[in-house]
Amino acid sequence: MYQCSLERMTNKITTFSKFGDAGNGGITRYTLSEEDVLARNEFIKRMQAIGAIIEVDDVANVYATLPGSDPTAKRIVTGSHSDSVKNGGNYDGILGVMSGMEVLETIAEQNIPHKHPMTVMIFTNEEGSLYPPAMMVSGILCYDYLPETVKGKFKYEDMLQSKSVLDKTTTFGDALEASDFKGDIANRLSPENYKCMFEVHIEQGPILEDAGKDIGIVDCVLGMFNYRLRFYGQAVHAGTFPMQKRQDALFAASQALCYLHEEIDKLGYSDLVYTTGEIECHPNVHTCVPDEVDFCIDVRHESAEVREKVLAIVKSCTEKPWAGCRCHVERMWNRDTVYWDETLVSYVSEAAKESGVSHQVVHSGAGHDAQFVAYMMPTTMIFVQSKDGLSHCEPEYSSPEQCTAGATVLLNAMLKADAE
Structure with a gap:
């Protein structure tokens, strides 16, 4: 078994954490920003130093490839994204890039024989933090292979028009044209x-x-749905209109939210997760009774049957008189459970066992670029332990030893795929 370098991995973690340093142990590194360009250039510099060939595609994905012994063989690719959420951590996304770099560096240093070209890539705009939606560019790449319930969200022309959440004017297409990373x-x-x-x-x-x-052998990305519930009442003066005559949309929404929690919890699925993380209130004035309120509900579970049971509860909200307000339910987004390629999962499992790394099989509750690629070619994922389970925040942490173990498992799994 081949081993990756703890010293090199530690150095990469330290170096890349400087690009977008937010001052409290984490980063803000929006896609194609000045900070992201610094990270990309560091990636290119290090990969060129080991003789990798650099390529860039038309949506700014960057590829670094070490040729294999068979010039006709297809490439084996690994990678992730370099962008972050606002005040995110030093590992989400970029660890996948650094792990791929470490694999190529180890192959080059130890002159490990391989038939297939080995590629590590940076996906553009996975987070969608500045230009929504999330997983934008992997959606563009895999558009022709995506299921109909998903693909409509990722039309290339529409994605170019996605506007910055900061200035509401600059588009993703503008940023792409202004960057040095619009390739072929x-x-x-x-x-x-x-x-x-x-x-x-x-x-x-x-x-x-x-x-x-330390390591997760990932078998799938959980299916999920996101629905919005909109409540329509009547805006009136907060100080003059009698309570018993009001149609308070915010009060109605709060009743419905409590109802959803109570009814979904009654289903009794301990591995079912759901969240309301976004709410909008109109007119959002303290002297006015709200006339329109909407919130989202995000639900995730492996089983389509379980998700359908939850969805039935969500849709039942339209049938109830919430404080005299009308409720409308609208589907925003959904996906089926995406199962990883069984052969590749077995390679990861074998590599973890042979490397002596502690591991277990886990699901992914979060979405990743790989889940779209899975519709296009055999794909799988490897997880590295997160301290306290924290992510998308500055305390996010995985030890250098765990990160190196993840890269070691990756290297040996890719070599198993190469020998296939």
């Missing part, structure tokens, strides 16, 4: 040129730490 469409990841894909990522949850395991 012929360089895109595709099943014609690539054999399979691996992605390393931090777990972003507490399952591995609670179990005392």
Whole structure:
């Protein structure tokens, strides 16, 4: 078994954490920003130093490739994203890039024989923090292969028009044109040129730490849906209109939210997760009774049957008189459970066992670029333990030893795929 370098991995973690340093142990690194460009250039510099060939496609994905012994063989690719959420951590996304770099550096240093070209790539705009939606560019790359329930969200022309959440004017297309990373469409990841894909990522949850395991053998990305519930009442003066005559949309929404929690919890599925993380209130004036309020509900579970049971509860909200207000339910987004390629999962499992790394099988509750690639070619993921399960925040942490173990498992799994 081949081993990756703890010293090199530690150096990469330290170096990349400087690009977008937010001052409290984490980063803000929006896609194609000045900070992201610094990270990309560091990636290119280090990969060129080991003789990797650099390519960029038309949506700013960056590819670094070490040729294999067979010039006709398809590439084996690994990678993730370099962008972050606002005040995010030093591991989400970029760990997958650093792990891929470490794999190529180890292959080059130890002169490890391999038939297939080995590629590590940076996906553009996975987070969608500045230009929504999330996983934008992997959605563009895999558009022709995506299920109908998903693909409409990722039309190339529409994505170019996505506006910055900061200035509400600059588009993703503007940022792409202004960058030095708009390359050739012929360089895109595709099943014609690539054999399979691996992605390393931090777990972003507490399952591995609670179990005392360093590495997760990921078997799937959970299916999910996101619906919005809108409540319509009547705006009136907060000080003059009698309580018994009011149609308070915010009060109605709060009743419905409590109802959803009570009814969903009655289903009794301990591995079912759901969240209301966004709410809008109109007119949002303290002297006015709200006339329109909406909130989202995000639900995730492996089983389509379980998700349908939850959805029935969500839709039932339209049938109830919430404080005299009308309720409308609208689907925003949904996806089926995406299962990873069984052969690649077995390679990861074998590599973890042979490397002596503690591990267990886990699901991914979060979405990743790899889940779209899975519709296009065999794909799988490897998780690295997250301390306290924290992610998308500055305390996010995985130890250098765990990160190196993840890269070691990745290296040996990719070599198993190479020998296939």
